[in-house]
Amino acid sequence: MEIKSVRFLEKEVPHLIFGSLTMAPLQRNMPPEEGGDIIAYALKKGIRWIDTAQMYGSYPHVLRGISQSGIDRKELVISTKSAVKSYAEMNRAIDEAMEEMKLDYIDLFLLHAVRSLEDFGEREEALTALLEAKEQGRIGAVGLSSHSTKSALVLAEDSRIDWYHLMFNIRGTGLTDGTLDEQIQAIEKIKNRGAGFYVMKPLGGGYLKSTAEDALKWVKDHRLVDAVALGMMSREEVDMNIDVFSNRPVSEEIKNRLGTVEKKLFVFEALCIGCGKCGETCEQSAIKVNADKIAEVDKEKCILCGYCVPVCPKFALRII
Numbered sequence: 001m002e003i004k005s006v007r008f009l010e011k012e013v014p015h016l017i018f019g020s021l022t023m024a025p026l027q028r029n030m031p032p033e034e035g036g037d038i039i040a041y042a043l044k045k046g047i048r049w050i051d052t053a054q055m056y057g058s059y060p061h062v063l064r065g066i067s068q069s070g071i072d073r074k075e076l077v078i079s080t081k082s083a084v085k086s087y088a089e090m091n092r093a094i095d096e097a098m099e100e101m102k103l104d105y106i107d108l109f110l111l112h113a114v115r116s117l118e119d120f121g122e123r124e125e126a127l128t129a130l131l132e133a134k135e136q137g138r139i140g141a142v143g144l145s146s147h148s149t150k151s152a153l154v155l156a157e158d159s160r161i162d163w164y165h166l167m168f169n170i171r172g173t174g175l176t177d178g179t180l181d182e183q184i185q186a187i188e189k190i191k192n193r194g195a196g197f198y199v200m201k202p203l204g205g206g207y208l209k210s211t212a213e214d215a216l217k218w219v220k221d222h223r224l225v226d227a228v229a230l231g232m233m234s235r236e237e238v239d240m241n242i243d244v245f246s247n248r249p250v251s252e253e254i255k256n257r258l259g260t261v262e263k264k265l266f267v268f269e270a271l272c273i274g275c276g277k278c279g280e281t282c283e284q285s286a287i288k289v290n291a292d293k294i295a296e297v298d299k300e301k302c303i304l305c306g307y308c309v310p311v312c313p314k315f316a317l318r319i320i
């Protein structure tokens with residue numbers, strides 16, 4: 001594989017990361033057999049870093065992918081995340097990830113979706129658990145993911161964090177409390193102190209799919225980017241992404257086919273009871289209950305992260 005590599009502790013791996021959110025129950029809801037087959041295909045093609053999260057529900061997919069590929073676990077970087085706050089919950093989250101993916105350690109464990117500095121403060125216990133787990137060798141590095149530019153600008157300087165997972169794309173799609181320039185300032189701070197940065201939502205959650213090749217080229221060649229996490233839901237998508245990251249031409253046919261697959265957050269109106277739980281969860285302020293007591297999505301703001309899907313008590317939300 002001719003993809004640029006990234007150093008992760010003692011490992012050197014291609015900087016294209018397999019993102020497992022899009023195939024998980026929060027989004028496409030592929031069975032683990034189907035998702036695992038795509039992960040195994042990507043690993044056989046040379047990808048070595050898989051990104052997942054407790055919330056995604058994709059541990060079974062990752063487990064199947066790794067075992068089906070036959071690739072030695074020692075060659076892989078596995079990153080996962082948890083949004084829990086207490087010391088005990090974070091320790092359980094680490095154990096759960098190791099057990100469910102049958103791993104003897106996790107390379108990178110992140111505080112998931114930190115919303116604000118106040119939220120970060122509430123996760124002090126969880127961070128302590130991660131730092132202890134790093135000392136014990138249960139995890140290799142401590143990370144933080146966030147959609148908030150304001151938080152990233154401050155937390156970029158926290159020396160306890162080894163890796164950051166932040167939104168970054170050519171148009172700044174999905175940024176809620178900052179501009180693309182401010183996001184770049186935050187990432188510059190991260191890089192200046194020698195910490196790692198891998199990209200979240202290089203295609204803006206799917207909105208840049210029609211210009212995927214240009215959007216991916218911009219992000220993969222950016223001077224501040226160490227690695228890029230990209231959701232993949234078919235062997236064709238794996239092939240296309242590897243071609244782009246290897247600077248090989250992508251056939252017009254594949255570009256057209258993949259570029260037309262648009263996703264959306266769908267509200268099953270007959271099921272919605274207008275409780276508003278989805279809106280409370282959404283960091284983008286992209287969904288709220290309308291005058292008819294039905295959840296309504298603001299397509300301009302929604303980044304299709306799927307985080308609202310599991311909180312709906314009536315199973316009225318689905319990304320399709």
Ligand code: SF4
Pocket residue numbers: 265281282283284285286287297301302303304305306307308309
């Ligand atoms: S509405 Fe749901 S899918 Fe869209 S950004 Fe908000 S939480 Fe994510």
Ligand code: SF4
Pocket residue numbers: 267271272273274275276277278279289294295311312313314315316317
């Ligand atoms: S959480 Fe579900 S039921 Fe409640 S408002 Fe949102 S979509 Fe409707």
